[in-house]
Amino acid sequence: MNFDIALTGFAALYIFMLAAFAGWVIIGRVPAILHTPLMSGSNFVHGIVVVGGLFTLLNARDVLEQSIGFFAVLLGAGNVAGGYAVTSRMLAMFKTSAPAPAHKAHHRARSHRAKKA
Amino acid sequence: MITLTWLPSLVIGLADICAAFLFMYGLQRMSSPATATSGIRVAGIGMIAAVLASFLYVFSVDPAAKPLLPVNIGLALTALAIGGGLAWLAGRRVAMTAMPQMVAIYNGMGGGAAGGIAAAELFGARAHGATVLVVTLLGGLIGAVSFSGSSIAWAKLQGVINKPLRFKGQQVVNALIMAAAVCVAGVIIYGGGASATLLWVPSTWICIFFAFALLFGIAMTLPIGGADMPVVISIYNAFTGLAVGLEGFVLQNPALMIAGMVVGAAGLLLTLLMAQAMNRSVSNVVFTNFGEAAKSKPGAIKGEEKPVQAADAAIKMRYAASVIIIPGYGLAAAQAQQKLYEFVKLLQAAGVVVRFAIHPVAGRMPGQMDVLLAEAGVPYDMIFQLDDINDDFATTDVAMVIGANDVVNPAARTDKSSPIFGMPILNADKAKQVYVIKRGQGKGYAGIVNALFYGDNCNMVYGDAKAVLSAMIEGVKGLGAAAA
Numbered sequence: 001m002n003f004d005i006a007l008t009g010f011a012a013l014y015i016f017m018l019a020a021f022a023g024w025v026i027i028g029r030v031p032a033i034l035h036t037p038l039m040s041g042s043n044f045v046h047g048i049v050v051v052g053g054l055f056t057l058l059n060a061r062d063v064l065e066q067s068i069g070f071f072a073v074l075l076g077a078g079n080v081a082g083g084y085a086v087t088s089r090m091l092a093m094f095k096t097s098a099p100a101p102a103h104k105a106h107h108r109a110r111s112h113r114a115k116k117a
Numbered sequence: 118m119i120t121l122t123w124l125p126s127l128v129i130g131l132a133d134i135c136a137a138f139l140f141m142y143g144l145q146r147m148s149s150p151a152t153a154t155s156g157i158r159v160a161g162i163g164m165i166a167a168v169l170a171s172f173l174y175v176f177s178v179d180p181a182a183k184p185l186l187p188v189n190i191g192l193a194l195t196a197l198a199i200g201g202g203l204a205w206l207a208g209r210r211v212a213m214t215a216m217p218q219m220v221a222i223y224n225g226m227g228g229g230a231a232g233g234i235a236a237a238e239l240f241g242a243r244a245h246g247a248t249v250l251v252v253t254l255l256g257g258l259i260g261a262v263s264f265s266g267s268s269i270a271w272a273k274l275q276g277v278i279n280k281p282l283r284f285k286g287q288q289v290v291n292a293l294i295m296a297a298a299v300c301v302a303g304v305i306i307y308g309g310g311a312s313a314t315l316l317w318v319p320s321t322w323i324c325i326f327f328a329f330a331l332l333f334g335i336a337m338t339l340p341i342g343g344a345d346m347p348v349v350i351s352i353y354n355a356f357t358g359l360a361v362g363l364e365g366f367v368l369q370n371p372a373l374m375i376a377g378m379v380v381g382a383a384g385l386l387l388t389l390l391m392a393q394a395m396n397r398s399v400s401n402v403v404f405t406n407f408g409e410a411a412k413s414k415p416g417a418i419k420g421e422e423k424p425v426q427a428a429d430a431a432i433k434m435r436y437a438a439s440v441i442i443i444p445g446y447g448l449a450a451a452q453a454q455q456k457l458y459e460f461v462k463l464l465q466a467a468g469v470v471v472r473f474a475i476h477p478v479a480g481r482m483p484g485q486m487d488v489l490l491a492e493a494g495v496p497y498d499m500i501f502q503l504d505d506i507n508d509d510f511a512t513t514d515v516a517m518v519i520g521a522n523d524v525v526n527p528a529a530r531t532d533k534s535s536p537i538f539g540m541p542i543l544n545a546d547k548a549k550q551v552y553v554i555k556r557g558q559g560k561g562y563a564g565i566v567n568a569l570f571y572g573d574n575c576n577m578v579y580g581d582a583k584a585v586l587s588a589m590i591e592g593v594k595g596l597g598a599a600a601a
Contacts (some may be wrong), residue, residue, distance in 0.1 A: 003123055009243060023380065032487070033487040036488045043357075044357045046380040049234070083223050096151075097498055
């Protein structure tokens with residue numbers, strides 16, 4: 001069995017076109033209030049380049065390729081870890097003034113009443 | 118005997134397709150503050166799957182790389198640990214006010230990694246066929262520009278570089294650098310078949326190519342001023358995404374292609390939104406030395422700036438029915454977001470309806486003010502964007518501007534000769550009373566006199582935002598004590 005991927009010419013262009021369209025539509029719906037975490041979140045997503053860096057480094061045949069591969073993985077890993085750290089930190093800060101556990105409290109009150117009955 | 122040589126590529130393929138799906142699903146969940154936290158977690162799972170699976174590449178390495186495999190695995194783990202560890206610590210510790218430069222540097226890292234992949238493909242002469250070679254070079258060019266450009270953007274935002282570097286004929290020089298990079302790329306493409314000669318030493322040309330690409334990123338970013346940074350950061354976000362997508366094609370990895378293009382489109386959309394919020398085209402932001410051209414006519418505006426004490430302004434707000442606060446970069450520079458919300462809570466306790474109005478390009482990156490307010494604990498339902506709140510100023514008692522200038526300049530509405538004419542602004546001038554907290558007399562980033570400051574309904578509160586807000590808090594508290 002062979003699961004190698006071969007993407008050439010138009011097949012690749014179709015992937016690019018659909019991905020760009022999906023990105024445009026998905027991001028277009030994000031409210032302005034979330035633009036910073038969105039940017040750092042999409043920043044994190046392009047950190048997938050670390051996978052390409054790993055491929056390059058593992059296939060390195062001489063010191064030059066090893067150096068470049070090491071550099072690529074180092075930067076890619078920084079992109080991933082840093083992007084995730086700042087995005088999750090920022091997103092955790094966004095809260096509404098409606099008390100968050102209201103939904104839970106309501107649920108508890110209802111089950112309490114049910115027990116009484 | 119059953120051989121399972123196909124198993125690694127099956128696992129890699131499945132992991133990558135999961136990653137691509139989870140990235141898009143994660144980003145989609147980020148479209149609401151309520152689900153956004155789970156969105157980044159979902160994308161994180163995809164990333165872990167893809168990175169773990171990529172170690173299965175060891176089963177199908179280049180035969181020439183086999184003897185080096187143990188060393189390469191060690192190098193890979195080291196690079197992951199060092200790069201990931203340092204960036205994680207930095208990301209956990211950085212102050213929220215420093216977020217723009219942090220995003221810039223992570224972005225540059227992604228671009229650098231994409232450029233590195235291109236370099237390895239070129240130096241190793243792995244890219245076969247004209248199409249693949251062109252795509253490799255294009256991805257390398259964009260990645261390298263994003264790497265050096267983001268680094269300069271970081272240095273500017275961090276304050277390492279303080280002034281935009283501008284000189285006559287800058288655009289021509291930049292264009293020549295770009296043209297040189299493209300020409301060298303042409304040499305690499307056409308020289309690819311020939312064996313090494315005096316003029317054709319592939320590695321030399323590849324080095325020259327990357328040197329020009331890196332130089333262009335630096336030259337392009339140096340002249341751009343601080344307030345245009347939201348556009349610049351968005352552009353480099355798009356560039357890195359594009360570079361990653363292109364190198365994904367070179368490596369035949371659809372996960373990279375999809376993730377890169379999604380981010381590229383996202384960055385492009387944000388770039389256009391930011392430029393639109395300044396009523397300027399993207400090329401105008403990048404290629405025009407804004408601010409220098411803006412020569413304001415002194416004396417064109419009648420009246421004078423009327424200073425007022427912080428405590429007096431605070432007491433006026435305490436007895437107002439409604440207050441709208443307009444934060445700008447000055448709030449971030451003074452790190453005054455906590456003090457601001459402390460003051461706002463005092464007003465709310467006194468029954469004042471307080472809301473925040475955010476201009477799309479306030480701060481140094483898209484949405485920076487929203488993040489600062491969220492950090493201070495301001496619930497996001499108190500925060501309103503330009504279109505949602507602009508009509509309410511006319512019925513508002515007090516508008517308080519903190520460290521913002523051009524985004525509230527009514528000249529953008531009325532003065533056709535103004536460089537910012539046509540830019541959508543927050544209509545602070547329509548409020549019954551306006552207070553402007555400002556470090557001192559002076560012009561905004563665009564170098565334009567702000568007619569708002571001279572209006573009959575406007576008073577200036579001079580000083581550092583943090584100190585002024587502390588004085589305001591004292592003012593309101595003192596009032597309560599006196600009453601009791």
